[in-house]
Amino acid sequence: MDITLGWYLGAVPLLGWLLWWWNDLWFAYWLKRRCSASGTELPPGHMGLPIFGEMLSFLWYFKVLRRPDDYIKVKINKYGKGVGLYRTHLFGSPAIIACSPSTNKFVFQSEDVFNLEWPAIEIVGSTSIVAVQGESHARLRSFVSRAINQPDALRRIAHMVQPRLIEALRSWAHKGRVVAYSETKKVTFGNIGKLFAGLEQGPVVDTLDELFTGLLKGIRSYPIDIPGTAYHHALQCRKRAMGIFREELERRKKKPEEATKRNDMMDGLMQLKDEQGRHLSEIEVLDNIVSLVVAGYESTSLSMMWALYYLAKYPNVLKKLREENMLLSKTKNGEFITSDEVSELKYTKQVVEETIRLANVAAVVFRTATKDVVYKGYTIPKNWKVMLWVRYLHTDPENFEDPMCFNPERWNEPAKPGTYLVFGGGTRICIGNMLARLQLAILLHHLAVGYKWELVNPNAEMSYLSHPKPVDGAEIVFSKL
Ligand code: HEM
Numbered sequence: 001m002d003i004t005l006g007w008y009l010g011a012v013p014l015l016g017w018l019l020w021w022w023n024d025l026w027f028a029y030w031l032k033r034r035c036s037a038s039g040t041e042l043p044p045g046h047m048g049l050p051i052f053g054e055m056l057s058f059l060w061y062f063k064v065l066r067r068p069d070d071y072i073k074v075k076i077n078k079y080g081k082g083v084g085l086y087r088t089h090l091f092g093s094p095a096i097i098a099c100s101p102s103t104n105k106f107v108f109q110s111e112d113v114f115n116l117e118w119p120a121i122e123i124v125g126s127t128s129i130v131a132v133q134g135e136s137h138a139r140l141r142s143f144v145s146r147a148i149n150q151p152d153a154l155r156r157i158a159h160m161v162q163p164r165l166i167e168a169l170r171s172w173a174h175k176g177r178v179v180a181y182s183e184t185k186k187v188t189f190g191n192i193g194k195l196f197a198g199l200e201q202g203p204v205v206d207t208l209d210e211l212f213t214g215l216l217k218g219i220r221s222y223p224i225d226i227p228g229t230a231y232h233h234a235l236q237c238r239k240r241a242m243g244i245f246r247e248e249l250e251r252r253k254k255k256p257e258e259a260t261k262r263n264d265m266m267d268g269l270m271q272l273k274d275e276q277g278r279h280l281s282e283i284e285v286l287d288n289i290v291s292l293v294v295a296g297y298e299s300t301s302l303s304m305m306w307a308l309y310y311l312a313k314y315p316n317v318l319k320k321l322r323e324e325n326m327l328l329s330k331t332k333n334g335e336f337i338t339s340d341e342v343s344e345l346k347y348t349k350q351v352v353e354e355t356i357r358l359a360n361v362a363a364v365v366f367r368t369a370t371k372d373v374v375y376k377g378y379t380i381p382k383n384w385k386v387m388l389w390v391r392y393l394h395t396d397p398e399n400f401e402d403p404m405c406f407n408p409e410r411w412n413e414p415a416k417p418g419t420y421l422v423f424g425g426g427t428r429i430c431i432g433n434m435l436a437r438l439q440l441a442i443l444l445h446h447l448a449v450g451y452k453w454e455l456v457n458p459n460a461e462m463s464y465l466s467h468p469k470p471v472d473g474a475e476i477v478f479s480k481l
Contacts (some may be wrong), residue, residue: 023047027094028087038377043096045087053089053207062464068363072099072392083376088387091119095385096369099392101418106375107367107386108425113385114367116428118217123234124294126285129431136442137146140288141431148195149434151339155184155355158261158339158466161191162446164201172478183474184304185209185297191439196265197246197248208244211237212293214296217295220466228260238290245286262283265289296432299361300457302444302467303436306359307351309474311447312455317408318448320347325448342441348448350408352440356422358406360468363391364423389422453478 018025024047048054053123061071075086075097084100087272098107107114121131129140168187172178188208193199199208220236225232249266252259259267271287280288299466311318324347328337342348365388373380380386395403398411398424399419430436447453456475463471 007078018229019049021054021090021095022129023089026050027089031379038379040374040377043085043378044082045097047087047089047094051092053094054093057088058090059308059465064396066451066462066464068464068468069395070391072097072389083378085375085378085380090387091385092188092314093385094381096380097385097387097389099389101393101416103375104388104393104421105418105425107335107388108121108421111426112374113373113429114181114371115370117261117359117368118219119366120223120231121231123341124214125237125283126290127284128287128291129282129372130291130295131287136274137427139200139272140337143268144236144288144292144431145264149264149431150241154339155440157195157435158438158442159341160194162336162442164190164194165439165443166446168307169451173451173480177477179473179475180308181301181469184308185213185301187296188301188304188439192300194264197245198262198264198266198290199248204244204308211241211244212297215290216294216298217434241290242286247291249282249285251466256330265292291455295430297436298467299432300436300439302361302469303356303359303440304468305442307355307444308357308447308476309455309470310358311329311459312476313438313443313452314406317351317406320408321351321370321444322448324348325445328445329449334476336443337442339438342438342445344444345441347408348413348444351444352437353411354406354408355440356436357394357420358404358420360391360394361426362422363468364389365421388424390424393419393421404480433460451478452481 012095013398025046028042035041046054058071062068063073078087081100084098084103086097087097088097090094098104115133116130118130122161124130129137129144132140164187168183168190172183184207187253189212190201193201193205193208199205201211212231213235215234218231218237218441221230221234223231225235249270252267259271266285266289269280269288272280292462318341324345328341365384367388369380369382369384369386371382393399395421397403399416423433456477457470457472460470460472460474463470
């Protein structure tokens, strides 16, 4: 009896204490001593339980309470705002959270010591633009930028994406009630298939759409390659998608004369050469197609869904948007709008920016420290992950007044320096940023001049993992004006 009581009174609390501080003792104890010897400190924070780290707390705020910003606010209340660095342990790794404009700027601009590491790069492609470094990266970036992100390319793309967008809106009105997220995914994928690999709408594009949905789920799953896991499924999806793109590539090699007519991403990558005149290998071309689809597909579809969502919630914004776009529409006689015309639509561009800010498609951007780095007296230890918590920048009232309000007019003034990092920063800044903005603006134009819609569940709960979206995918009742 005495022994049992002694066990409860002594050992259980001790065990609890040990578990609670386990990761701090294991990862931070010696580091703290080393830092203090060199006159620095580890950022404040708590690293949580063995193996799980702070995952339970993270999931509590993101999944259970559905108040993701409180995860950071609690840290600020506990440790103070300081320089905006906190230590933690998330997704299986010790990590430093950077959640102030200055720390984000510092990390994005110190590329020599903070490496980009995509999760499950074997699914995205280890020779793709998101994986390679140095000269190969610069060469690919410059090509991709010319192909999809610069004025000439955008002029061509504006023309190319409109038939599918216009047709999609017609079909939504015909159905009457649609899930916005499923529909924006379909139309985005159709356009991406055409833009990147010249694929026309049909069974091949539908199969690829399914394969990429599986592939994307695997990128965010635990990397356990056994049948039944999301990761294993994603690898299978990648293999099949690569097979389809490879067939297309083989077909093109046999008919090189068709390339000038098509002028799409696959042709461009096939022709790309380095200084020694070496072409990309077959796997490099395919990896890059896959990685561009991965980067551009979900991000664009989600932003489009959020535009529909917010415009339904803020009719006064839709009214102003409609007025601006009706003026343009009257001059067009049913022709497609051009990217130059889009750039004149001041209010529409503000709606685009506000949608992307609040969509927070990329809530956190990951880097890894390649050596101990000191910032304003704090050490970011070698091999620790650095999590650039850009979502917090976009929802902090110090950066954006009444941050959760959808207010396009806040863009009458530019954002304060370093507070708007929806597309990341440094040399890895999103290479599809102008393409994403253009597609969104074109969608807004056709929506505003031709259609009206309402949310079926205006008070639907939000889910924040893997990306923020209403749980019903923003179901809408949709009809012609
Ligand atoms: C609203 C839509 C989008 C958002 C919010 C977004 C966000 C981002 C962010 C935050 C990064 C930086 C990642 C990092 O530093 O680790 C990034 C990189 C990238 N994005 Fe986007 N993106 C969007 C649309 C697109 C589109 C349409 C494409 C093109 C098809 C694209 C292609 C890429 C690529 C290739 C990279 C990697 C660049 C590199 O490593 O050099 N993105 N994006």
